[in-house]
Amino acid sequence: MSRIIAIDLDDANLPPPTPEVEQERKVALFDLMEQNSFALPAREGAAVPPGPYRLTLCIRDKRLVFDLDTEDHQKAAEFHLSLSPFRQVVKDYFHICKSYFDAVKKLPASQIETIDMARRGIHNEGARILQERLEGKAELDNDTARRLFTLICVLHFGA
Numbered sequence: 001m002s003r004i005i006a007i008d009l010d011d012a013n014l015p016p017p018t019p020e021v022e023q024e025r026k027v028a029l030f031d032l033m034e035q036n037s038f039a040l041p042a043r044e045g046a047a048v049p050p051g052p053y054r055l056t057l058c059i060r061d062k063r064l065v066f067d068l069d070t071e072d073h074q075k076a077a078e079f080h081l082s083l084s085p086f087r088q089v090v091k092d093y094f095h096i097c098k099s100y101f102d103a104v105k106k107l108p109a110s111q112i113e114t115i116d117m118a119r120r121g122i123h124n125e126g127a128r129i130l131q132e133r134l135e136g137k138a139e140l141d142n143d144t145a146r147r148l149f150t151l152i153c154v155l156h157f158g159a
Helices: 019-034 084-106 109-133 142-158
Strands: 004-010 053-060 063-070 075-082
Touching: 004 019, 004 142, 019 084, 019 142, 053 142, 075 084, 084 109, 084 142, 109 142
Parallel strands: 004 053
Antiparallel strands: 053 063, 063 075
16 A cells, blocks of 8 residues: 655644643654555546655644645645544543543553553544545555544644
């Protein structure tokens, strides 16, 4: 499969994130650049611009936008996805992350691990929803979907 070689998270019109959200963003971006799997499938006999791709991810007109260019900055694709399917899982994810960050400060490791397992479960659900929403538009592996879901959460934080 092809891959993403650059990501621009367009959050210019959003309020500044908390330190925890900013850390999640940095980790997701770093991990995505280290390893990801992202390809555009063939569509109705039309030629698909080959990767690697440059991705701009933003929320525009209350829609999640994936804007993809080729390595040499030629337009490859643009997807506009409804935010509705993500709302509840993003809300749940922020809630469990807050619990996790609070727990790290004062609870024993066994309780932190339980909260972290719940956090991973919600994160996996968000990745699954993303993969479903991108079906037929883009092919990505689970780890890439998880990291992109984190970036969607970062964008939701200020939206």
